[in-house]
Amino acid sequence: MKELITVNNVSFQYPSEDDLTLTELSLSVYKGEWLAIVGHNGSGKSTLAKLLNGLLLPTSGEVKVEDYTTANEKELWEIRRRVGIVFQNPDNQFVGTSVRDDVAFGLENFGVPRDEMIERIQTSIARVNMQDFIESEPHHLSGGQKQRVAIAGIIAQKPSIIILDEATSMLDPMGRKEVIDTVKQLNEEEGITVISITHDLEEAVRADRVIVMKQGAILTTGSPREVFQNEALLLDAGLDLPFSLKLGLALRDYGVSLKEQHLTQEELVDALWTLKSAD
Amino acid sequence: MLDNVIIGQYIPGTSVLHKMDPRAKLLGIFVFIFVVFLANNWLTYGILGVFAVAAILLSQVSLRYMYKGLKPIFFIVIFTFVLHILMTKQGEVVYDLGWLKIYNGGVKQGVFISLRLVYLVLVTSLLTLTTTPIDITDGLEYLLAPFKKIKLPVHEFALMMSISLRFIPTLLQETEKIMKAQMARGAEFTAGPIKERVKAFVPLLVPLFISSFKRAEDLALAMEARGYRGGEGRTRLRVLHWRFRDTGALLLLVILAAVLVVLRTHG
Amino acid sequence: MDIKISGLTHRYKAGTPFERLALHDVSLSIPSGTFLAVIGHTGSGKSTLIQHLNGLLKPSEGTIKVGDLTIAAGGKKKQLKALRKRVGIVFQYPEHQLFDETVEKDVMFGPMNFGQSEEAARAAAHEMIKLVGLPVEVLQKSPFDLSGGQMRRVAIAGVLAMEPDVLILDEPTAGLDPRGRKEIMDLFRTLHDQRNMTTILVTHSMEDAAYYADRILVMEKGSTYLEGTPAEIFAKREELQAVGLDVPETVQFLLRWQGKTGKPAEMSSFTIEDTAKAISADFGKGGSTC
Numbered sequence: 001m002k003e004l005i006t007v008n009n010v011s012f013q014y015p016s017e018d019d020l021t022l023t024e025l026s027l028s029v030y031k032g033e034w035l036a037i038v039g040h041n042g043s044g045k046s047t048l049a050k051l052l053n054g055l056l057l058p059t060s061g062e063v064k065v066e067d068y069t070t071a072n073e074k075e076l077w078e079i080r081r082r083v084g085i086v087f088q089n090p091d092n093q094f095v096g097t098s099v100r101d102d103v104a105f106g107l108e109n110f111g112v113p114r115d116e117m118i119e120r121i122q123t124s125i126a127r128v129n130m131q132d133f134i135e136s137e138p139h140h141l142s143g144g145q146k147q148r149v150a151i152a153g154i155i156a157q158k159p160s161i162i163i164l165d166e167a168t169s170m171l172d173p174m175g176r177k178e179v180i181d182t183v184k185q186l187n188e189e190e191g192i193t194v195i196s197i198t199h200d201l202e203e204a205v206r207a208d209r210v211i212v213m214k215q216g217a218i219l220t221t222g223s224p225r226e227v228f229q230n231e232a233l234l235l236d237a238g239l240d241l242p243f244s245l246k247l248g249l250a251l252r253d254y255g256v257s258l259k260e261q262h263l264t265q266e267e268l269v270d271a272l273w274t275l276k277s278a279d
Numbered sequence: 280m281l282d283n284v285i286i287g288q289y290i291p292g293t294s295v296l297h298k299m300d301p302r303a304k305l306l307g308i309f310v311f312i313f314v315v316f317l318a319n320n321w322l323t324y325g326i327l328g329v330f331a332v333a334a335i336l337l338s339q340v341s342l343r344y345m346y347k348g349l350k351p352i353f354f355i356v357i358f359t360f361v362l363h364i365l366m367t368k369q370g371e372v373v374y375d376l377g378w379l380k381i382y383n384g385g386v387k388q389g390v391f392i393s394l395r396l397v398y399l400v401l402v403t404s405l406l407t408l409t410t411t412p413i414d415i416t417d418g419l420e421y422l423l424a425p426f427k428k429i430k431l432p433v434h435e436f437a438l439m440m441s442i443s444l445r446f447i448p449t450l451l452q453e454t455e456k457i458m459k460a461q462m463a464r465g466a467e468f469t470a471g472p473i474k475e476r477v478k479a480f481v482p483l484l485v486p487l488f489i490s491s492f493k494r495a496e497d498l499a500l501a502m503e504a505r506g507y508r509g510g511e512g513r514t515r516l517r518v519l520h521w522r523f524r525d526t527g528a529l530l531l532l533v534i535l536a537a538v539l540v541v542l543r544t545h546g
Numbered sequence: 547m548d549i550k551i552s553g554l555t556h557r558y559k560a561g562t563p564f565e566r567l568a569l570h571d572v573s574l575s576i577p578s579g580t581f582l583a584v585i586g587h588t589g590s591g592k593s594t595l596i597q598h599l600n601g602l603l604k605p606s607e608g609t610i611k612v613g614d615l616t617i618a619a620g621g622k623k624k625q626l627k628a629l630r631k632r633v634g635i636v637f638q639y640p641e642h643q644l645f646d647e648t649v650e651k652d653v654m655f656g657p658m659n660f661g662q663s664e665e666a667a668r669a670a671a672h673e674m675i676k677l678v679g680l681p682v683e684v685l686q687k688s689p690f691d692l693s694g695g696q697m698r699r700v701a702i703a704g705v706l707a708m709e710p711d712v713l714i715l716d717e718p719t720a721g722l723d724p725r726g727r728k729e730i731m732d733l734f735r736t737l738h739d740q741r742n743m744t745t746i747l748v749t750h751s752m753e754d755a756a757y758y759a760d761r762i763l764v765m766e767k768g769s770t771y772l773e774g775t776p777a778e779i780f781a782k783r784e785e786l787q788a789v790g791l792d793v794p795e796t797v798q799f800l801l802r803w804q805g806k807t808g809k810p811a812e813m814s815s816f817t818i819e820d821t822a823k824a825i826s827a828d829f830g831k832g833g834s835t836c
Binding site: 050053055077080081084085087089091092093094095096097100101104105106107108109110111112113114117118121137138139153154157 | 412413441445448452494498500501502503504505507508512513514515516517
């Protein structure tokens with residue numbers, strides 16, 4: 001698999017803080033994957049997101065996106081076009097006075113010619129299913145709709161990576177589903193790489209790969225199956241367990257001899273049924 | 280009360296005035312302000328009146344609405360009128376109360392100045408009633424573009440305006456939310472003497488400031504993430520189209536000015 | 547304190563072209579000491595309903611009775627203040643309402659508005675800060691130097707310090723991580739039990755409604771859609787799904803399990819513990835049949 005982002009031995013310290021927020025962190029992001037980064041508040045996961053497109057620059061170490069490095073100011077713009085971030089607060093990233101103007105904002109910044117801009121705006125707004133709202137003003141949209149507009153703004157830039165920086169944490173369940181479904185589709189159909197920074201472990205369970213962070217370092221990484229096998233480690237990172245895992249543990253306490261952890265309700269029911277049939 | 284102020288409100292529509300280029304409308308207003316000062320007799324004020332009414336009819340904004348919008352300035356108009364009647368001592372006495380003499384020159388002057396005010400308010404209202412704020416901003420940015428040469432931050436100014444416009448409804452919603460939260464904690468925003476009332480606004484203003492700063496910070500970060508780096512090398516989605524009718528409208532104003540110059544009382 | 551809502555209708559911007567019917571003929575009675583969860587989609591009328599309970603919105607039609615206070619269309623202002631003293635609201639993202647120089651002053655703001663003496667208010671602030679799980683040292687700090695989670699607790703203490711009889715919680719855990727969510731919700735349930743309060747929780751989480759509430763009200767399009775105990779409500783999965791809601795995860799799981807075993811499972815408790823216990827009963831070592 002092609003490596004899109006390389007984080008090499010990166011440390012980061014905010015000028016106002018005494019301690020390092022990230023310590024000698026290294027990781028790779030591969031083309032087309034859905035990578036979930038989970039961790040307790042203050043684990044450094046949002047700082048990491050900002051390092052990935054050069055909004056913050058490492059105190060030491062290097063961040064490379066494709067063949068560009070965030071250390072070189074001239075290459076920053078190439079990186080920002082390729083790496084889009086959807087932030088947490090839907091209101092505070094909506095720049096335009098209407099949906100169309102907001103999607104145009106990034107394209108205008110990158111100097112896309114107007115004719116091409118109009119075409120790209122059309123397609124990307126349709127891609128997130130907001131074509132009926134193209135003239136709408138932001139205060140008439142729901143949180144989920146605003147986040148979808150933010151996604152449209154990013155895909156109009158033809159990026160290779162979308163970062164969701166807790167992009168669903170302020171939304172109601174319906175809005176959350178709208179946003180995740182939209183990004184899932186982009187990931188599957190267009191091969192856009194997704195890095196999702198999230199508290200939502202049910203979402204992390206569905207990722208291709210999970211990174212667990214604690215105190216500015218990577219605690220573990222692997223497939224959800226591997227990572228969620230180790231509940232002690234998750235609890236150590238200050239995380240709650242996904243529902244099926246919690247239930248599996250409780251069942252064992254009640255003497256049901258399940259052999260391994262099951263990530264989804266379907267798997268757990270099947271495993272229980274197999275167990276019962278053998279009973 | 281504030282609902283009645285119509286300057287600054289936009290009424291969607293498809294009239295000729297709505298379709299005009301905002302630059303033409305802005306320039307038009309600019310010219311009109313000078314033209315109004317050319318009128319100095321009944322005939323010229325009459326012509327201006329016909330022009331203003333014609334413009335309102337063209338805009339398809341209802342006359343009743345315009346009249347409602349004028350109401351808040353009636354006080355100023357009447358005040359100006361009375362002031363002129365009392366201060367101007369020209370022409371014949373038309374009314375004599377002994378201690379107060381009203382001259383026909385004063386009446387005339389009062390009517391003229393009042394009309395001047397009404398015309399100015401009507402026509403400038405038409406600009407905002409038929410042009411979206413964002414179009415006005417665009418128009419201003421284009422018109423002021425030459426000043427970029429002398430390092431005036433025209434692009435930044437226009438961006439600032441458009442972001443303000445974008446966030447006004449958001450801030451209003453936020454204000455309502457915080458007000459409700461404080462009222463639920465027993466705060467009152469209406470009762471008591473003025474000093475108390477000012478103090479009562481602290482619990483509203485502090486949270487509003489803090490959230491606005493937070494918003495500004497978030498927004499700056501989001502803009503940077505989306506590749507914003509100032510006006511240079513930027514393309515634009517919004518373009519303005521100057522059409523024949525825009526030139527026509529400005530020509531009409533110039534003709535109006537010429538007519539007024541000829542018909543005004545000289546000397 | 548008993549609450550009785552009769553024929554409550556609310557129109558936003560009545561008499562303008564933007565008029566919108568937000569609540570339609572809602573009648574509901576909440577006996578003193580109830581922990582009621584209100585669920586429904588954004589725009590179902592939940593927020594409008596709770597704002598009536600402390601007079602932030604006035605009914606277009608109908609009445610609201612809280613204890614011996616009655617609020618009707620066109621009610622008086624004095625009554626509203628009396629009502630607000632009895633009914634406290636923790637709004638969504640309550641940390642946005644903090645404003646004073648110190649945590650202590652901010653928490654004292656509510657009680658003093660309702661005529662408490664400074665000493666009484668200060669004592670309340672000390673008590674409530676401890677109650678929400680913060681050290682008393684934070685009282686002298688600026689609320690804006692605290693972390694987001696701590697600010698949320700301070701704001702909650704500010705409402706609790708008014709010692710309301712009825713506590714309304716509008717998604718009090720929105721934006722918190724799972725651990726913070728559980729801590730805050732546990733706090734509210736403990737308070738409810740210890741102080742004999744009436745609690746109304748507006749939430750999107752079926753799990754919270756199931757675990758913490760005694761009764762559930764489901765709102766849809768400005769009307770009451772379902773009302774009952776959690777067991778009654780979550781036995782009606784189809785009705786819930788018809789309005790885009792669902793049963794809690796534990797019930798979903800039990801239903802799946804029933805689909806396999808073919809025998810209906812008991813659904814009166816919604817904790818993971820009890821779900822595990824119910825399922826283990828189907829296994830030999832669990833004790834019963836097979």
